[in-house]
Amino acid sequence: MRLNLEALLILDALDRHGTFAAAAARLFKTASALSYTVQKMESDLNIKLLDRSGHRATFTPTGRLMLEKGRVLLRAVSELEQQAQYVESGWESKLTISVDASVPFALLTPLVDRFYQEHQHTQLLFRQDVLAGCWEALSYGDADIVFGAVQEPATRSGIDCVPIGWLEYLFAVAPEHPLAKLPEPLLRDQVRQYRAVVVRDTSRHTAGTDLRVLDEQKILSVHDFGAKVQAQLAGLGCGYLPRYLAEPHLASGMLVERRLESETRRDRAYLAWNENATGNAALWWRENLQRFDGLSSVYYTD
Numbered sequence: 001m002r003l004n005l006e007a008l009l010i011l012d013a014l015d016r017h018g019t020f021a022a023a024a025a026r027l028f029k030t031a032s033a034l035s036y037t038v039q040k041m042e043s044d045l046n047i048k049l050l051d052r053s054g055h056r057a058t059f060t061p062t063g064r065l066m067l068e069k070g071r072v073l074l075r076a077v078s079e080l081e082q083q084a085q086y087v088e089s090g091w092e093s094k095l096t097i098s099v100d101a102s103v104p105f106a107l108l109t110p111l112v113d114r115f116y117q118e119h120q121h122t123q124l125l126f127r128q129d130v131l132a133g134c135w136e137a138l139s140y141g142d143a144d145i146v147f148g149a150v151q152e153p154a155t156r157s158g159i160d161c162v163p164i165g166w167l168e169y170l171f172a173v174a175p176e177h178p179l180a181k182l183p184e185p186l187l188r189d190q191v192r193q194y195r196a197v198v199v200r201d202t203s204r205h206t207a208g209t210d211l212r213v214l215d216e217q218k219i220l221s222v223h224d225f226g227a228k229v230q231a232q233l234a235g236l237g238c239g240y241l242p243r244y245l246a247e248p249h250l251a252s253g254m255l256v257e258r259r260l261e262s263e264t265r266r267d268r269a270y271l272a273w274n275e276n277a278t279g280n281a282a283l284w285w286r287e288n289l290q291r292f293d294g295l296s297s298v299y300y301t302d
Helices: 005-017 020-027 031-045 061-088 109-118 132-139 188-192 225-233 243-252 280-289 293-297
Strands: 094-100 123-129 145-150 159-173 196-199 219-222 239-242 256-258 266-274
Touching: 005 020, 005 031, 005 061, 020 031, 094 132, 094 280, 109 123, 109 280, 123 132, 132 145, 132 159, 132 266, 145 159, 145 280, 159 243, 196 225, 196 239, 219 225, 225 239, 225 243, 239 243, 243 256, 266 280
Parallel strands: 094 123, 094 145, 196 219
Antiparallel strands: 145 266, 159 239, 159 256, 159 266
């Protein structure tokens, strides 16, 4: 016999209960059966686990090592058993959720906390995508659910979506930016002269999309909306920002809102998912992402 789980359970019980008799009662076996199993493992592995010279058997250093490492294995096996039962009952072992870069992750942390209080065995994997990259993550199986995606996809098979509200934008510049001094509405030819700050579309298989960038306008491409805000605060460029994100800086005077001719200031945002994402965890997130209180802090409805 090589090392097995039964032997590790015996060592654990022996340490917890002190004697073979007490351990045997806990494991519903005879003391002689437990002693034989330990001796057989000692013989097979050519090690000494217990010092039997005294009135009560005690662990040798090797036995103590085997006990401590064995408990790690026992916990892992117990966790594996629970996960297997969990998956068998319809809960995924992991769920990948793509969050559009316009959504602050702090918005979702109450839901994450609630989910883990109720369902600890599904691993949540969050990723950030931008614009077409959100829809692409679903199409290529890189995400099960997308939250906050804009621009409804054109006939993408295997994907369902529901609107969650409108994401409103405003055009903003730093007070010292040249566009801050011009009369409104700003003309497209005026705006085109200055660099636009954009968050890079994360799509890898398509050309991607840059919302509200004029033809031939120079751009500064950054990795997320936090960097975009900082770039515009520093006067490095102009551009549209989600209103909820820009408002604190408008209130402090660090940004100035400007009105443009013929502008569109909102996009419909969506919750979307793969049609094959039908496990209980996916259903939980689809239901809760549509009706949790935090939505109103980012999106508005008609």
